[in-house]
Amino acid sequence: MNKTELIDAIATRSNTTKAQTTAMLNGLLEVIQETMASGSDVQLVGFGTFSVTERASREGRNPATGVTMTIPA
Template identity: 65%
Template sequence: MNKAELIEAVATKTDSTKAQTAAMLDALMATVQEALTKMDAVQLVGFGTFAVTERAGREGRNPATGKTITIPAKKVVKFKVGKSMADAVANSKAKVAKAR
C-alpha cells in the first residue's frame, strides 16, 4: 500500500475527503518527525513505538573489492510493533506480500 492508497482507505473509513485525510496524514508524519529529531519516542498504544537509537560504528567490507572500510556511527529510527498489531498480523490468513 502506498501513500495514495492509504489516504483513500482512511478517507473511506472516516467519511472524510481525500484532501482532509492527506492533510491529516502529512501533519501526523511531520509531528512524528519533529518528535524523533528531538530524540523523543512516539508511542501509539496497540500499534507500536518509533524511537531513535544510536548505531555503533563498525568495520565492513566493500563487496566489489573486498577492501575493509569503516562504517561510521549514526542515529537510526527503529519501530517496535505493539502487541495488538503483532497479534493481528500473526493471526492473519492473508498471503505474505513479496517486497517490491
C-alpha cells in the same frame, strides 16, 4: 500498501476527502518526526513505539564493488 493507498483507505473509512486525509496524515508524520528529532519517543498504544537509537560505526562492504568500508555511526 504505499502512502497513496493508505490515504485512499483512510479517506473511505473516515468519510473525508483525499485532500483532508493527506493533510492529516502529513501532519501526523511531521509531528512524529519532530518529536523523534528532539530525542523523545512516540508511543501509540495498540500500534507501536517509535524511537531513535544510536548505532556504533561498523565495517561493511559495497555490494557493487566488494570494497570494505566503514559505515559511520
